[in-house]
Amino acid sequence: MEFFMTIKQILLTGFVLLMSFALLVISASGEYNPDNPERDQDDIGQKIDSLLSIMTLDEKIGQMTLYTSDMDQTGAFLRPEYIDDIKAGRVGSIFNAYGAEYTRYLQEMAVNETRLGIPLLFGYDVIHGHRTIFPVPLGETASWDIDMMRLTAEVAAREAAAEGLHWTFAPMVDIARDARWGRIVEGGGEDAYLVSLMGAAKVEGFQGNSLNDLHTLAACVKHFAAYGAAQAGRDYHSVDMSDRMLREVYLPPFKAAIDAGAVSVMTAFNDLNGIPATSNTYLFQDILRDEWEFDGFVVTDYTAIMELLYHGVASDASHASELALKAGIDISMQDGFYHQTLADLVDDGRVTEAQINQAVANVLRVKFRLGLFDDPYRYSDPEREKAEVMKPENIEIARDMARKSIVLLKNEDQLLPISSSIRNIAVIGPMADNRRDLIGSWSAAGDWTKSVTLLEGLKKRMPDVNFIYAEGTDIDGNSREGFSAAVAAANNADLVILALGEAYWMSGEAASKVDISLPGVQEDLAKELNKTGKPIVAVLMNGRPLTINWLDENIPAILETWFLGTTAGDAIADVLYGDYNPSGKLPVTFPRHVGQIPIFYNMRNTGRPFDADSKYTSKYLDIENEPLYVFGYGLSYTTFEYSPITLSGNELRTDGSIEASITVSNTGGYEGEEVVQLYIHDKVASVARPVRELKGFQKINLMPGESKDVVFTITNDELAFYRADMSFGSEPGKFTVYIGGNSRDTQSAEFVLTE
Numbered sequence: 001m002e003f004f005m006t007i008k009q010i011l012l013t014g015f016v017l018l019m020s021f022a023l024l025v026i027s028a029s030g031e032y033n034p035d036n037p038e039r040d041q042d043d044i045g046q047k048i049d050s051l052l053s054i055m056t057l058d059e060k061i062g063q064m065t066l067y068t069s070d071m072d073q074t075g076a077f078l079r080p081e082y083i084d085d086i087k088a089g090r091v092g093s094i095f096n097a098y099g100a101e102y103t104r105y106l107q108e109m110a111v112n113e114t115r116l117g118i119p120l121l122f123g124y125d126v127i128h129g130h131r132t133i134f135p136v137p138l139g140e141t142a143s144w145d146i147d148m149m150r151l152t153a154e155v156a157a158r159e160a161a162a163e164g165l166h167w168t169f170a171p172m173v174d175i176a177r178d179a180r181w182g183r184i185v186e187g188g189g190e191d192a193y194l195v196s197l198m199g200a201a202k203v204e205g206f207q208g209n210s211l212n213d214l215h216t217l218a219a220c221v222k223h224f225a226a227y228g229a230a231q232a233g234r235d236y237h238s239v240d241m242s243d244r245m246l247r248e249v250y251l252p253p254f255k256a257a258i259d260a261g262a263v264s265v266m267t268a269f270n271d272l273n274g275i276p277a278t279s280n281t282y283l284f285q286d287i288l289r290d291e292w293e294f295d296g297f298v299v300t301d302y303t304a305i306m307e308l309l310y311h312g313v314a315s316d317a318s319h320a321s322e323l324a325l326k327a328g329i330d331i332s333m334q335d336g337f338y339h340q341t342l343a344d345l346v347d348d349g350r351v352t353e354a355q356i357n358q359a360v361a362n363v364l365r366v367k368f369r370l371g372l373f374d375d376p377y378r379y380s381d382p383e384r385e386k387a388e389v390m391k392p393e394n395i396e397i398a399r400d401m402a403r404k405s406i407v408l409l410k411n412e413d414q415l416l417p418i419s420s421s422i423r424n425i426a427v428i429g430p431m432a433d434n435r436r437d438l439i440g441s442w443s444a445a446g447d448w449t450k451s452v453t454l455l456e457g458l459k460k461r462m463p464d465v466n467f468i469y470a471e472g473t474d475i476d477g478n479s480r481e482g483f484s485a486a487v488a489a490a491n492n493a494d495l496v497i498l499a500l501g502e503a504y505w506m507s508g509e510a511a512s513k514v515d516i517s518l519p520g521v522q523e524d525l526a527k528e529l530n531k532t533g534k535p536i537v538a539v540l541m542n543g544r545p546l547t548i549n550w551l552d553e554n555i556p557a558i559l560e561t562w563f564l565g566t567t568a569g570d571a572i573a574d575v576l577y578g579d580y581n582p583s584g585k586l587p588v589t590f591p592r593h594v595g596q597i598p599i600f601y602n603m604r605n606t607g608r609p610f611d612a613d614s615k616y617t618s619k620y621l622d623i624e625n626e627p628l629y630v631f632g633y634g635l636s637y638t639t640f641e642y643s644p645i646t647l648s649g650n651e652l653r654t655d656g657s658i659e660a661s662i663t664v665s666n667t668g669g670y671e672g673e674e675v676v677q678l679y680i681h682d683k684v685a686s687v688a689r690p691v692r693e694l695k696g697f698q699k700i701n702l703m704p705g706e707s708k709d710v711v712f713t714i715t716n717d718e719l720a721f722y723r724a725d726m727s728f729g730s731e732p733g734k735f736t737v738y739i740g741g742n743s744r745d746t747q748s749a750e751f752v753l754t755e
Contacts, residue, residue, distance in 0.1 A: 010292040044058035044368045048361045051116070054193055058361045059116060059354060061342045063092035064125070066299060066333045069106070070096065070606045078106065089114040090339060093121040093331065095165075098445060103164025104380035111376045111488050119376035120293045121367055122376060123167035125187060126206075126217065128152070130159040133439040133446035134392040134565055135405040136507075136543055137172065137198075139562030141188035141587040142634075143404035144675045144699055146201045150413075152401050153205025157217040159518055162388035163445075164380040167218040168369050169266060171202035173253035174223055179591065180233025182511025185543030185563075186440060187228065189587030190600045190631060192249050196256035201711050203260040211263065211369040214378060218366055221257040223301060226250045226284055229270075233597065234512045236269045236387040240512025244687070245277035245724050246272075255292060263366050264386050267304050267329060276311045278304040284328035293297035298360035299331040300324070306335035315339050322350050328357040351719060364488045390450075395567060402564040402571030408635040412556035415535055417489075417578025417637055418495065426468045428474045428486045428529065430522065431501045431541045437475075440543055440563030441508030450566060454499050454539065457569025461577055469495055472529075475503045476519040483528050493578055495537040497576070504563060516594055517547045539572060545590040552628060560584075578637060583635035583673035583699070585742065589627045595624070601631035601743040602690035612693035632677050632694070632742035637705065638668030645739055645749040652753050654716045654730060662739045662747060666702035673701045676711045678748065685731050686724035712739070 011380045052060070066406075067085070078097070086109045103122050112122045128134045134152045135142075143149070153171075153186065155751040162644045172196050172343040188195035197321045198222060208216040210722040225244060241250075254265070265288065268277040277283060278300050288294045305324045306317070314320035323343040324332070332338040345351045371378055386664065408416070416426075431454065440452040455469055472486035473479060490496045492521055505511065517523065527550070529536060539548065541564075551558055559582070564571055573578045591599045610625050611617040619625050643663035652658040664676055678696035682689040695718045700708055714737065719730040732753050740746030 009288070013023055024655065035198045037642045044365055047368060047373075048364045049363060051118075052360060055116065055360070057356070059089045060104070060356050060478045061338055062090040062475040063360045063363045064331050064342070064356070065091050065120065065336065065339045066093040066095060066331050067091055067336070068334055069094055083109065086110055086120070087113045088481060089116065089118070091120070092102070092118070092547070093123060093163075095123040095333070097122055097125055098163045098198060100162070100164050100380045100382040100385040104377050105387040107376050107380060110357070119367060119372040121167055121363070121370075121372070122165050122379075123220070124165050125167035125170070125294060125442055126160045126165065126443065127172070127442040128440070129156045129398070129565060130163070130445050131441070131447065132156075132159060133399050133443050133451070134400050134401050135562055135564045136185050136440040136442075137187055137562060138185050138189060138543065138587060139405040140401060141194065141198050142407050142562065142584040143405050143558075144194070144585050144697060145402065146197050146210070148401050148404060149198055150201040150205040151397060152241065153202045153239050154208065155397055156200040157208070158215045158265050159208045159389050159394065160217055161215055161379055162381070162385045165217060166372070166379060167220065169220045169222060169241075169649065169751055170206070171219065171257065172222050173197050173199035173257055174226075174228035175253065176228040176249050176588070178228075178233040179516050179545040179599040180229075180512055180514060180597060181228065181230060182235060182507045182513070182544070182592065183509055183527050184588065188253075190589060191602065192252045194587055195253040198227050199253045199257040200260035203257050203262045207261055207263070211366070212371045217264045218264060220264040220266050221254055221262045223268035224254060224277060224288070226272050226717050227268035227270050227277075234266060235510050239270045239272050241273070243726065246482045247722055251287070258292055258294055262330065262407045263369070264513050265294065265296065265298050267298065268299045269301055269304060273312055276308055276313055278329060279308055279313060279323035279327045281327045286439070289328060295362065295365070295368060297330040297359070298328055300329055300333045302333055304333040305332050305337045312433045314642060318345055318350075321345060325351050326357055327592065328364045341471060344595050367498045394622060398565055399567040399574070400572050402567050403580040404573050405562060405564060406572065406582050406585055407586055408582040408637075409558040409560050409629060409633075410552060410556065411635055411637070414637070415557040416537060416576065418424060418576050420462075420577075422465070422494045424466045424468065424493045425458070426470065426496045426534075427458060427499070428470050428472050428496060428682040429499035429525070430471060430473060430537070432471065432497070433469060434499070434541075435510065437501070437504040437541065438563060438568040439565050441511070442502050442503070443565075446566065452567055452569035454497070456573050457573035458497070458576070459573070461572065461579075470668035472525045473521050475501070475522070476506075478521055480524065483525060483699055485524060487504060487528055487532060490532045490534050493534060496529055496532075496534050497538045498529060499541065500526065500661070501541035502543060503670070504543075516544060523550055526551060526555065537576065541568075545588055547591060547593060547628070549592055549628060560586075564651070570691075572709070578670070581670050582636045583636060583675065585632050585675045587631070589631050590629040592625055592626075593627045595620075596627065599627055602693050604688045604690055616663050630742055632675070633744070634675070636670070636672040636674065638666055638670040638672040638740060640672070640674045640702070641667045641745050642740055645737065647749050647751055648738065650751050652714065652716075652751055654753065654755055657713050657715045658751055659711050659713055659735050660749065661709055663707055663709050664702065665707040666695075666704055669704055671703050672698055674741060675699050676710045677740060677742065680714070680718060681722070681736045681738070682719065683733070683736060685721070685733065685736040687722075688722065692743065693710070694743070710739075716753070
């Protein structure tokens with residue numbers, strides 16, 4: 001093999017000792033053995049030690065350097081200076097490079113033209129699909145279907161791995177309670193329990209049972225940590241919070257993803273209590289390495305080491321690199337600061353080669369587990385690329401995930417599903433025949449030209465219906481010129497489907513907004529159409545919660561569809577016509593007004609809880625406290641009735657368990673799925689506790705008239721928290737358990753926890 005021949009050439013020059021070490025590196029199979037991980041880790045550890053012993057300092061620093069390739073519509077491109085760096089062994093990883101042929105071309109450079117032939121690691125933003133695009137992560141989480149989230153990650157990994165990729169910068173598990181923050185679209189919303197399950201499922205889907213499997217990717221959980229709490233919802237801004245808040249709310253999803261096997265972690269852009277994440281020893285050494293025993297590698301976000309200069313904690317590039325390395329950051333993304341400064345820092349005694357060795361070992365460990373030393377080109381197979389990318393099974397999975405992600409927010413007088421007897425339907429709005437925005441932000445390799453628009457999906461579903469299309473207005477402009485044509489279309493129809501929302505670039509990174517209402521004059525268009533008296537179904541396409549009070553008050557039916565991806569139009573048509581009964585539930589609260597933000601369901605009570613009859617309680621003068629739509633909310637075409645809760649006992653010992661049972665009945669006329677949600681409240685504790693916290697859920701399917709008993713087992717684990725002294729555990733006392741279809745409308749019962 002090429003790697004062996006590279007080492008052999010070193011032997012021929014007289015370096016017999018180097019050859020003996022190299023033979024140790026490549027001897028025996030490097031295949032990962034999930035049945036005996038300890039032996040595998042020992043084997044890889046020996047190979048890493050052998051390889052480190054023959055690497056120069058510059059070669060080691062190369063493994064800590066990540067540079068970008070520039071990929072666009074015209075093809076692949078790598079900057080000339082990076083080509084020279086690859087050939088010199090000064091680059092260990094490349095991102096934004098995919099495609100079987102292109103990645104092989106770059107890999108051959110690293111393997112055949114460097115002294116040691118260490119293969120490159122190829123990374124990419126495979127966030128919600130690779131070529132086949134699934135709903136944005138916030139939308140997927142609205143499905144509350146953990147198995148489907150795992151499956152879509154698996155499909156994305158198969159497609160990406162077939163195009164030469166080894167590593168994805170996902171999942172993002174940042175808790176987000178502020179809809180102004182554009183990156184809320186990339187995560188799972190506001191609840192630590194739900195986001196933890198989502199994050200673990202994504203890691204399991206990406207990585208499978210073994211990184212050595214050709215169809216898997218190495219996952220990178222991001223952004224560590226607390227990035228979603230940026231002040232004022234402004235991207236990259238500061239975060240200041242207590243250790244209690246950090247550990248109770250923002251860290252659990254990261255711990256869940258790492259426990260699920262994530263082999264890499266990405267730093268956050270924000271500072272945490274004045275210390276930038278990229279130089280934060282508390283985060284990356286004390287918590288990640290020491291407490292959680294993480295043995296993967298840490299990569300910065302784009303140019304984050306350089307940004308230590310702008311944070312004001314580093315005086316120059318050398319100082320920034322020193323801070324980052326000592327904090328435990330293994331790979332520098334794009335800024336090249338490690339490349340430029342680490343060798344001099346070692347010479348000056350400011351960092352040690354032992355510290356560099358540890359970082360390099362963390363990187364090499366993942367490369368070995370991926371099988372790159374066995375066959376550097378194993379991921380670059382054009383035939384597999386053709387077979388895997390956007391195959392029919394992937395498209396069907398995308399359509400199913402898209403259906404499950406849709407949330408029915410309102411359905412007055414059972415306007416939906418649309419009756420097959422309605423023959424004239426006006427399809428109006430800037431999102432109605434929109435193709436570009438359907439795949440959302442962070443759709444990287446996705447081809448928006450292949451996405452199915454809402455109008456196309458409707459026409460395919462009902463070819464005999466007369467669909468009358470009018471754009472009405474664009475997404476964010478002020479023109480009302482199209483209003484008259486839209487009103488005319490509505491007047492000639494029996495029903496109006498009004499498709500409104502955001503452009504794909506209005507959410508995602510660097511997309512913070514102070515106004516989260518519908519952009520442009522879309523609401524004005526809705527008001528004009530409402531004057532026609534025709535029944536209207538509003539279909540929303542967006543990447544964040546929106547303030548849509550007027551729609552809620554005036555439009556009889558509203559569907560939240562997020563950005564659903566490649567199969568958006570087909571999936572929405574499936575739901576509109578009742579081929580699929582919507583079952584999604586909101587993973588994030590929808591405020592009435594931006595002034596309520598941050599707003600989330602699991603708040604703590606105050607010493608003066610809300611009282612409508614008393615001014616001097618915690619409330620607003622000009623708007624009610626309650627959000628427009630609560631966390632966990634979502635309707636169905638059928639109706640569900642919940643019985644009172646039955647507890648198996650009224651007392652729970654810390655070493656025991658208690659069962660909470662409830663009977664859920666389908667009292668409507670349609671088969672439907674319901675997400676039955678369990679919440680718990682600790683009534684008296686050493687620190688104020690949230691009014692309720694999600695601790696479990698089950699998604700059940702019921703036929704009309706069918707009932708099902710749903711049972712939750714509650715143990716001491718569900719009652720533990722960070723107590724007044726910051727020790728973790730429970731406290732004896734009274735607890736309330738709530739079960740229902742959302743975080744507000746629930747049945748309740750009480751029990752006592754005893755020693």
